[in-house]
Amino acid sequence: MTKAREARDGAGTLVTVMEWRRLLPPVAIGGGAVAAGLSLLVLLAGAGLGRLGRGSRDALVRGFALMRRLLPAALAVQILSATAAFVAVVTFEAGMLVQGGLTGDGMKLLAVAAVAVGATLIAAGGAVLGLRRALDAFEPDPLPILGRAISPAEAPGLWRLVEGLAERMGALKPEALVVGLTDGFFVTAGPAVLEPGERPVSGRILHVPLPLLALMRGDEVAAIVAHELAHYAGGDTAYSQRFLPIYAGVGRSLEAVAARRDGALGVLGPSLRLGAFVMERFHLAVRHWSRKREFAADAAGAAVTSTDASARALLRSGAVAPRVAETLAAAAEAPDAAPPDLVAAVLDRAVARGLDDPAAHLQTGQAHPTDTHPPTSERLAALGRAVDPDLLAAAGIAPPPHALGQLAAYFADPAGLCRAASADFLGAVRARDAAVRADLEAAVAEIGTGERVLRANHRPRGLVLVVAGGLFAAIALAIMIFGVPGIPPRQIVVVAGAAFALAVLMGGAGALVLSRGAPVTLVLSPGSLASPGLDRPIAWGEIADLDMTANHAGVVTRVLLPPGASFPGRRPGRHGVRLDAKRRIVTLAVPMPRGMNPQGFADLIAAYRTAAEARRILAEAAASRPAPARADTAGTLPTEASRPVEAQPA
Template identity: 35%
Template sequence: MKRIIRIFGFSLLILLYGFWQCFRSFSGVMSGGKMVRFILSELGMAASGMAIVIGISALLLCYLCAKLARRSQNTLIFLFTLCRRLLSFMMVAMIIFGGLAFIAIVLSELIWLATTVNLHRSSGKAIIFALCIIGSTLWLLFKSVGALRKCFALFKASASEIDGHNITEQQAPLLWQWIRQLAKQGQVVTPDNIVIGFFDCFYVTANDVRLRNSGEQLKGNTLYFPLTFAAMMSREEIAAVIGHELGHFTGDDTQYSLRFAPLYAGIQNSLDQISRTARGVSWIDRVVLYPALETGLWFLRSFHETVRYWSRIREFAADTAGARTASPEALVSALLRISALDDVINDCLEDVLTGKAKDNDILAGLVASASNLPALDVRPFMEEALTHPTDSHPPTSQRIAALNVTVSERLLNSAARKPDARDHQALMALIASDEGNIVASMAQNLIQRVKQHREALRARLETEAAQPSETKMFWIRTKDTWFFLAIAIILFAAGGFITLTARGGFEYIGWGMVAFSVMFSLLARKHYVDSRKPLYLFSEQGIQCQSVDGIFKWTWMEDAFEFEEMLGSLCIVFRCHSHVPLPEVHRRKSGIRPGKNNTYIITIPDPMFTGESDKRLKIKEQEFIDHFRQYYDSACAREALQEF
């Protein structure tokens, strides 16, 4: 219901207000000004009515297309593409008609102001203010339409980036020969490219691919072959997984992967970009732009269940191809084993990326370290789903049930077995090349890139760690104390005079003014006390302030800062790591204060001053944020260098 209100609420209000304006225009004598108001109100009603009609049409279009898209994957692709193209024009029209309706109503009120009220100074200011609102609305319309056109009409899927090596048939004839045999046995399509690497798991893609380390561009169907997983799996398990992945290139699945998947994955990014680039005055932004954005989100939600429906069917069909390529038991064993090996492989790769790996032969070191670990526990992964770079999978238990495989102890023990060096040796024989040891060359290249990256990272961290070394103090303005005190004195004097001289109940007004004078005097006292001490004191260790006992350390904060405006002041909102012991924070004292949902808030008063107590310099809000970020980055850099 809230989404419906967000889409149609503004237009309905304009429509009802336009009806009321027309009724007001007919009352009394119809003058020239009233006739213009009547015409503008009619235009506002017509524009808001068009926005409502377009919104209803967009919702019905999304709903009907999402229902019809269950007929086939080709139907899904056609209807999704159709919806996406039509919806871009509908969203533009909703923004334009909503903005025009708003402008027409504001202009009608300006006509009333100009014809009914004498144009003295105050009414002139009101007209200028209304014209500013109209200008802001027009500017928002211009930006919004440009953002929609750019994000929807010009959206194209970019090439996927992979860290790996394109292994040709000349380099690994045995691997290609085996893949062709598997494709024939599973009745699936042979890939155009095979990329081997150390990261990610088995997957295929029909999109263009760019290799990160060489810059080589690949077109056609690409199979990613992860050496890390393959080195600890049997040949039959690898065959079942490859048969499953190549099954995605069969029938309608190819077009689904090539045309639909990148569009569906990128549409949310397009909507986010529209929201960021077409943001104007906050309240105008809500009433004019949000109905169109909500319509776009409705479009995504309408197709979400249909996409999940076809994703499940695709995965089950690909599982059938994998079982046909090897056996259903081999595929089930591979699914469970891949899930259990994921953490083991990630730990090994983390050692490589952090320079802690002792063996330059990444695969040999991985197999050796995994062999020393306890047996794998695959049972917890029965209800989990495998991760995939561009798609989603059903839970493993559902896939096992669809294959009609009974999970026996023998199958579980097979999936949970310790890595065997013979599997690693079989893999190396399969990708043996006359051009030398390709895997060793890849490992050496990766280690060299990691070394260069870490050297550059260390230099950057050392530079950041050395930047702010002195303690920096931040103060609030002291003259506000005298302002509050002056108000307290005036209220006390005026209230006292009224209390002593007034009769007939007016003396209570005087007592109220005296009470307010006490409140302002207490506020002046608090402000005086706060201004005598730094509001914030930044040091290498953290932040000191009146509300925190001790030091609020920089390293306690998560690197995800948000900036919000609260009660007229800009605030930094952040969270802390869950494992750190946080000090007590006093709500009624100045400084860092706790917020909602385990957040903390740093308020930036305007104006703010920095320096010693006897020599303070005024700074802007952005300068304070820059200091805050610099001290935070420096502390994080010092902590990272300790673990380097």
């Protein structure tokens, strides 16, 4: 009767579980269908709107704006549907484990299923919340420009040239002219900030590079300026300003999904690829219009000057750019030794070394701070100008020594303006160097000068073993005193003996662990990393690479040493050290230090490595110059890392 009642109760539970399982297949099918349907709908919409966008820029902006509003919602619904389907499938399969009774293996599988479902729900919820935040309003940051605004009184000739070309083309006139050294010719209609000094400027802005004004002929400068003004005539700058927030909104939607992808067991992968497809369709349409507008702007520049002037301007800008970049890079490397007039220094370098062969730059696109451009060869082909030896020779001829004098046609005080622009550049370099030096000194100060000893934290494990041993001892004692109903005395002795043996084993192991205390695992110093298992420390500067992997016992750190560094030996004892001299890898299995988690341990190692590198850079800078040291960042300029160093036409 007892067994019958147990069977009846078990059958009732099984019937209840199976009734609930009947509800799960429709959820899985429905969730999958919704996810698949949304995928198909977004694919068709992205492809269709992208195709329409190639026919009209207004259609492109409207379609992309619509997609920006709908895509986050579609991705959110798709993620929720796919997650519901995944959870239903996993739960349905887990219900099968109940049929044969919950064994040990069955409990393990249920635990795995619970972890999978929980991780997926957390990742999906985070992605949906991130998509909600991605719909927030976006304000683009002002475009940083290293330069200074010049008034008509300071640049009467340049303002006359620009305004005259604008009138002939029927284009809007710039509201501000900015001259500088680092960037090429470009226009913008959004907010900008002039550096150094963080001076805000807005409206229609035309940036003019002083080095190119000195190194290019007058008709070439006019062709480039007309090209830039054609962007105003075609509404290109306003179009870019409308498109930037849309791009940013869709991009943030995809970032919200990508941030949770790894923890979702593949459920978020389709949504991420779907969004990437939409971005690719619109990117192709944007690139189509960008190329088309560049060709149109080239044609407009040629119409008000000549085809030869526009072709020479494209080729000569590529030939001049390396001399400009070399001069500015040398000044950035040693600003205290730089000449006060970097424009004159560019000219001197161009006269002494000549220009690059223009033919070597035919397949490169012109650099620009915000847009991309077709290769120069395609732009020349669109102009209808063949690349012949005469054109290449005219574009690559070195400027005469007196070329700097042609700046007088543009500016009231060209020498003073060039020195002021050079001072702006060098001031920005010094400010950048000071900021880098401050960061390096902060990294050194963060770890101090003393050693940090890391110790293993074995106490919790020892206490757990001792407590478990005590529990087994109590169980053995209770069995011996009170017995177990239904078990013969002879078997009770066996059970009690087994429990007592476990108590001795676990209690002894716990006592042994506690007796070890907190042994030293690593010693970190400003100059090196030391382990009790190695016969010598490893200097931070000798480490070519380092990676860490967390496991149940702590962190496994693998250190790669370069061929020139001496390889350490192993000390006797069990210290969790493995040496691979052939591959020059030192593996340190380190228990988790007291009071740390894996991320904190990795951050600590990274801080010591960063401080060692910072100390090296500061020492080299101090040895290389008598003046206050700075960080060695040769070859970079004080503009953003993604900004071009050569001044070129758009």
